[in-house]
Structures are given as C-alpha cells and as structure tokens.
Amino acid sequence: MAPRNQGSGSITGIKLTDDSYFVKQHMVRNKYEVYDSTKENLVLKAKQKLFKMKEEIPFTDSEGREVFSIKAHNILDIAGDYALVDKRQGQDRTLAVLKKDFTFFRHKWRIKDPEGNELAKVTSRSFAFDVLRTFSSLFNLLPFKYTIEAGNGARVGTIKEKLSFKDKYWVRIEETGSLPKETLIASAIAVDALEGR
Secondary structure, three states: OOOOOHHHHOOOOOOOOOOEEEEEEOOOOOEEEEEOOOOOOEEEEEEOOOOOOOOEEEEEEOOOOEEEEEEEOOOOOOOOEEEEEEOOOOOOEEEEEEEEEEEOOEEEEEEEOOOOOEEEEEEEOOHHHHHHHHHOHHHHHOOOEEEEEEOOOOEEEEEEEEOOOOEEEEEEEOOOOOOOHHHHHHHHHHHHHHHHO
C-alpha cells in the first residue's frame, strides 16, 4: 500500500519535476550524467565508488553537492537489496529500498518504502532479449526497455534505452497519484545503473 504523504518521498537537495529525463553513461567506470527533458540542462551526476566494502553510487547535483546515494545493504550484496538514501538531511535518510527479483529470462526490481510497502515494480519488456542476455553478455548491447508499474498494476512510467555504444536512455514518469514522484525517478535511474554496472 502506497504512503499517503507524498512529501515523505521527496529528495531534500534537488527537485525532479520533469516528466522525462535523459541519462548518459560514460564508457569508463559507472559514470552517469542526467539531463532534463531538453537534454541541455545537467541535473545529476553519478560515479560509482571503487574499493568500497559495500557497493555505493553517490549522485550529486550539477555543482557537485551530494544529494542522494544508492547503497548496498550488505557486503557483496547477493540478495540484490539497495537503499536509496537522502544525503542532505544532516544524517542519512532512507527514501526507498530497491530489491532485485532473481528470475530466469526476466529482469525485475521492486521499489519499496522504508516500512516495506511496495511502491512500484520495474520489469523488462522484451522477453526475447532477456533470454539472449541470459546466455551471452554480448547481447547486453541490445537496448533495454522497462515498464514501471504501481502496486495496483497501473503503468506509471518507462525506461527506454537507445541503441548506441554508450548507455543512453530516457526515464519517463507519468501520473503517479499518491506515489512519491522524485523517489520513483531516482529509483528508475538507479535501477539502470545497477543493471549496467
């Protein structure tokens, strides 16, 4: 059941008010740039921290101030559990938990609030491509497509990757109702970063 207070999912240091964001991944390391719908204004940057006992991908605003981070719950987190953490409250505040469902031939993530209530799920849309990726990493070059659905099954957004040598894709969030929009956008960007790392 989604929380009623939409403000509880807002990110302190940045406002994500657009319906669409364009994301680019650099070839070297897990380094990301997130632009608004015009593809001209840099909104977020991210670069995975190396040599950390617990995997972490911090996201900063265009001026380099850290606003949120994706952190593994455990060392070498094989369970696929990650926390989306607000970094601008003076202390870390968990906004959502990203949990990967390990299934054959299908990529699926669940986005939950800190109390464990499911906010949304992110599911790959191309069964055929997922099967090919299971057998060979060469097929990771094929573009990903995901659907973002609320707990009641209603579609609230998509992630669509462009076919290119760099990871370039659009995150689009539609009408979210009572779901926290900023948390969904940040989580969708994080899911692609975790899938592609």
